[in-house]
Amino acid sequence: MARPREFDEQQVIESLMKVFWSKGYEATTMQDLVKASGLLKGSLYGAFGDKQALYLASLKHYNSTRIHSQVDMLNGDGNVRRKITRLFDNVIDATKRDIFAGGCLLCNASLEKAVSDKLVKNEIKTTIRRLKVAIVDALKVEGVNEDSAASLAAFIISAYFGTRVLAKAGAPAAMMGNTRDHCLQLLPKADLNRSS
Amino acid sequence: MARPREFDEQQVIESLMKVFWSKGYEATTMQDLVKASGLLKGSLYGAFGDKQALYLASLKHYNSTRIHSQVDMLNGDGNVRRKITRLFDNVIDATKRDIFAGGCLLCNASLEKAVSDKLVKNEIKTTIRRLKVAIVDALKVEGVNEDSAASLAAFIISAYFGTRVLAKAGAPAAMMGNTRDHCLQLLPKADLNRSS
DNA sequence: TGTGTTTTTGACCATTTGGTCATAAAGTAT
DNA sequence: ATACTTTATGACCAAATGGTCAAAAACACA
Numbered sequence: 001m002a003r004p005r006e007f008d009e010q011q012v013i014e015s016l017m018k019v020f021w022s023k024g025y026e027a028t029t030m031q032d033l034v035k036a037s038g039l040l041k042g043s044l045y046g047a048f049g050d051k052q053a054l055y056l057a058s059l060k061h062y063n064s065t066r067i068h069s070q071v072d073m074l075n076g077d078g079n080v081r082r083k084i085t086r087l088f089d090n091v092i093d094a095t096k097r098d099i100f101a102g103g104c105l106l107c108n109a110s111l112e113k114a115v116s117d118k119l120v121k122n123e124i125k126t127t128i129r130r131l132k133v134a135i136v137d138a139l140k141v142e143g144v145n146e147d148s149a150a151s152l153a154a155f156i157i158s159a160y161f162g163t164r165v166l167a168k169a170g171a172p173a174a175m176m177g178n179t180r181d182h183c184l185q186l187l188p189k190a191d192l193n194r195s196s
Numbered sequence: 197m198a199r200p201r202e203f204d205e206q207q208v209i210e211s212l213m214k215v216f217w218s219k220g221y222e223a224t225t226m227q228d229l230v231k232a233s234g235l236l237k238g239s240l241y242g243a244f245g246d247k248q249a250l251y252l253a254s255l256k257h258y259n260s261t262r263i264h265s266q267v268d269m270l271n272g273d274g275n276v277r278r279k280i281t282r283l284f285d286n287v288i289d290a291t292k293r294d295i296f297a298g299g300c301l302l303c304n305a306s307l308e309k310a311v312s313d314k315l316v317k318n319e320i321k322t323t324i325r326r327l328k329v330a331i332v333d334a335l336k337v338e339g340v341n342e343d344s345a346a347s348l349a350a351f352i353i354s355a356y357f358g359t360r361v362l363a364k365a366g367a368p369a370a371m372m373g374n375t376r377d378h379c380l381q382l383l384p385k386a387d388l389n390r391s392s
Numbered sequence: 393t394g395t396g397t398t399t400t401t402g403a404c405c406a407t408t409t410g411g412t413c414a415t416a417a418a419g420t421a422t
Numbered sequence: 423a424t425a426c427t428t429t430a431t432g433a434c435c436a437a438a439t440g441g442t443c444a445a446a447a448a449c450a451c452a
Binding site for chain 1: 220221222223299303304306307310311320347348350351353355356358359362364365366367375377378382
């Protein structure tokens with residue numbers, strides 16, 4: 001048909017995302033994105049669109065690679081206690097591994113772009129809804145009724161997001177474990193009927 | 197001695213703060229600040245310093261006018277349950293009154309500037325510490341031991357910050373009340389000994 | 393009234409910003 | 423080969439950015 005792309009789209013988006021992740025939308029310049037991606041400005045615009053589109057694509061990429069893995073875990077096997085534990089521990093582990101100071105791009109986007117960019121807000125709401133549904137379902141499996149599950153899931157997400165904010169504000173790593181343990185306290189205890 | 201200031205410093209800072217509050221640091225231009233304050237660029241620089249200094253001053257003003265009132269309330273009379281209830285309800289009420297979409301400047305600063313600006317990070321940490329100490333003290337009054345109180349206070353702040361993020365991401369107003377109620381579940385029940 | 397000091401003013405600046413576009417290059421299909 | 427279509431390239435742009443500065447203005451004090 002015509003001249004083919006010389007770059008891998010996913011790979012480029014991953015590199016763009018890292019910039020937005022660590023610097024935020026406004027503090028990121030097209031120069032930063034050009035340098036990080038290895039492409040030239042014209043190619044970036046041609047392939048993805050303007051800066052807002054690049055950000056939206058980056059956020060979607062973040063959600064589908066970083067958040068969706070958590071959703072899959074929540075939808076997988078295991079009891080709720082184990083799942084919520086892993087929800088936090090996955091972040092704790094990642095924090096210990098990297099020195100990366102970007103925090104959670106989903107939270108960052110919520111505070112920096114949700115109000116000013118409708119498409120971003122929509123992507124955020126959809127992703128949070130997915131997270132919530134996964135937690136609700138995991139709770140219902142253990143016999144928690146619909147309303148309690150919905151209420152509890154929203155609360156856990158609040159606590160989860162809050163820790164990501166506090167962590168970026170310089171809170172010690174132990175704080176995240178502390179928050180995790182308090183969330184566990186609110187969950188139904190292991191089903192003793194089933195283990196007997 | 198010399199020519200006196202023609203403006204009220206607190207009043208100007210209040211107007212600057214509102215801009216940073218609603219737009220964030222990077223998205224705010226000196227033009228925005230000039231328009232909002234009524235001063236000219238030269239006066240702003242002469243009186244406060246550069247943009248970073250304006251932001252830091254705005255954040256400190258936010259903390260001393262918006263957060264410190266919460267700290268005072270926590271340090272005042274009443275049992276913990278009532279205090280934590282009011283901690284959330286004050287925000288819920290303010291949200292219902294204003295259509296203002298700035299969220300919490302302390303949270304915004306945590307995600308946008310804590311990593312890149314040491315002075316901002318310090319101000320944030322100091323303010324959060326004050327919040328935490330106030331909650332810890334309120335808990336200790338009710339007989340909660342030091343360690344439990346510290347752990348619980350940190351958790352409540354996580355939940356509190358998390359709701360502010362979710363709210364800005366478009367969560368319904370009821371979510372904040374839901375988070376409040378779950379926090380209350382973790383608190384010691386009203387001291388029945390004392391009421392008998 | 394005159395002197396000294398600080399503020400106010402707005403013109404000015406280099407640099408950077410996000411974004412465009414004509415051209416060249418690189419493929420594919422005939 | 424040739425024509426056609428898409429991509430890559432980098433020069434280019436108007437506008438906006440944060441920040442400066444010399445001059446004028448406004449006060450306090452002697």
